[in-house]
Amino acid sequence: QVQLVQSGAEVKKPGASVKVSCKVSGYTLTELSMHWVRQAPGKGLEWMGGFDPEDGETIYAQKFQGRVTMTEDTSTDTAYMELSSLRSEDTAVYYCATVGYSYGVNGMDVWGQGTTVTVSS
Amino acid sequence: EIVLTQSPGTLSLSPGERATLSCRASQSVSSSYLAWYQQKPGQAPRLLIYGASSRATGIPDRFSGSGSGTDFTLTISRLEPEDFAVYYCQQYGSSSWTFGQGTKVEIK
Numbered sequence: 001q002v003q004l005v006q007s008g009a010e011v012k013k014p015g016a017s018v019k020v021s022c023k024v025s026g027y028t029l030t031e032l033s034m035h036w037v038r039q040a041p042g043k044g045l046e047w048m049g050g051f052d053p054e055d056g057e058t059i060y061a062q063k064f065q066g067r068v069t070m071t072e073d074t075s076t077d078t079a080y081m082e083l084s085s086l087r088s089e090d091t092a093v094y095y096c097a098t099v100g101y102s103y104g105v106n107g108m109d110v111w112g113q114g115t116t117v118t119v120s121s
Numbered sequence: 122e123i124v125l126t127q128s129p130g131t132l133s134l135s136p137g138e139r140a141t142l143s144c145r146a147s148q149s150v151s152s153s154y155l156a157w158y159q160q161k162p163g164q165a166p167r168l169l170i171y172g173a174s175s176r177a178t179g180i181p182d183r184f185s186g187s188g189s190g191t192d193f194t195l196t197i198s199r200l201e202p203e204d205f206a207v208y209y210c211q212q213y214g215s216s217s218w219t220f221g222q223g224t225k226v227e228i229k
Contacts, residue, residue, distance in 0.1 A: 035218070037166075045158075045166060045209055047218040059216045062122065095165055106213070107156035107171030109178070114165055 002026045004096050004112035011118045017084040020115045022096030024077040033099040034079045035108060036070060038092040046092075048081070053101055086119045093117075123147055123214050125221035133229040140197040142224045144210035149190050154213035157186055157195045160223075161206045169208075170195065200226070 007021040024032065035050025049060035049070050058070050069082045079096055094115045097108035124147040134140055144155075152173040158166040168177040170186035173193060183198040197204055205228050210221040 037220075044223045045160075045211075045220040047211075047220060050218070052216060055216070061217060097165075105168075105171050105177065106154050107168045107177065107211070108158075108166070109168045109171070111165035111167075 002032065002098060002110040004098065004110055006094075006096060006112040006115045009116040009118070011120065012086050014087055014119055014121055016086050016119075017082060018086060018117050019080055019082040020094050020096075020117070022079045022081075022112050024079070024098075027077075029072050029074050029077045029079060031102055033101050034070070034072065035097050035099060036068075036081045037095045037097055037108070039095070039114075040089070040092040043092075048094075050099070083117075086117075088119050091117065091119045122217055123150060123212055123219055125210050125212060125219055127208075127210060127221035127224045129224060130222075131225045131227060133227050134200055135229045136200050136202055138200050140195075140200055140204070140226055142195040142197075142208055142210075142226075144188075144193040144195070144221050146191045146193075146212060150193075150212045150214055152189050155186075155188070155193050156211045157184075158209045158211065159204075159206045160209065166209065197226075202228075 003025045005023045010018050033051045036048040052059045071080045096112040098110045100109045126145045128143045155173040157170040160166040174186045185196050187194050207223045207225045209223045
């Protein structure tokens with residue numbers, strides 16, 4: 001059974017970068033399609049990007065292109081999401097989540113616990 | 122980018138009643154990639170339905186999904202106290218995933 005454990009809360013100043021980690025257990029990262037979703041306070045869910053197995057590449061939401069980088073360390077089964085040029089509107093809970101393509105579930109069936117990122121001067 | 126519009130924004134119902142939630146897409150969506158999630162305050166979302174109508178592991182059969190093309194529905198046949206939450210639809214298409222804005226199901 002897949003479990004995802006994310007890094008702790010972060011407080012950043014405007015213009016800085018943040019890097020959130022997501023440790024996988026129960027499966028190896030190479031067997032999963034990892035995605036990142038964020039949720040601003042009191043708002044809905046917003047997909048940021050993730051791995052597309054059809055193309056074998058990471059795809060990003062147009063809104064975040066150029067500002068977000070998603071990477072994976074297969075030696076430690078840890079995924080990372082780095083968001084740069086932070087502004088106050090980036091204050092949100094950031095989730096990692098996996099799409100279960102490999103076992104026929106075309107939805108994000110496993111989620112991390114969320115990482116709160118606060119951007120404030 | 123495909124836009125998903127959920128209605129109503131808020132649904133006020135009593136336990137035991139039937140809930141019908143709508144998700145309309147701005148263009149046709151592959152049913153294989155239409156999902157529904159439940160989210161309670163302070164918790165991560167939980168996958169309920171994928172492929173428009175398949176229940177995820179452990180989801181009670183009072184939850185069902187239907188629809189095709191641009192119109193999809195999540196039905197909760199008899200609301201239990203634990204079902205009061207926010208529900209989101211989600212789709213994948215053209216190398217992009219998008220979520221609807223959510224429907225809150227609240228106790229009347």
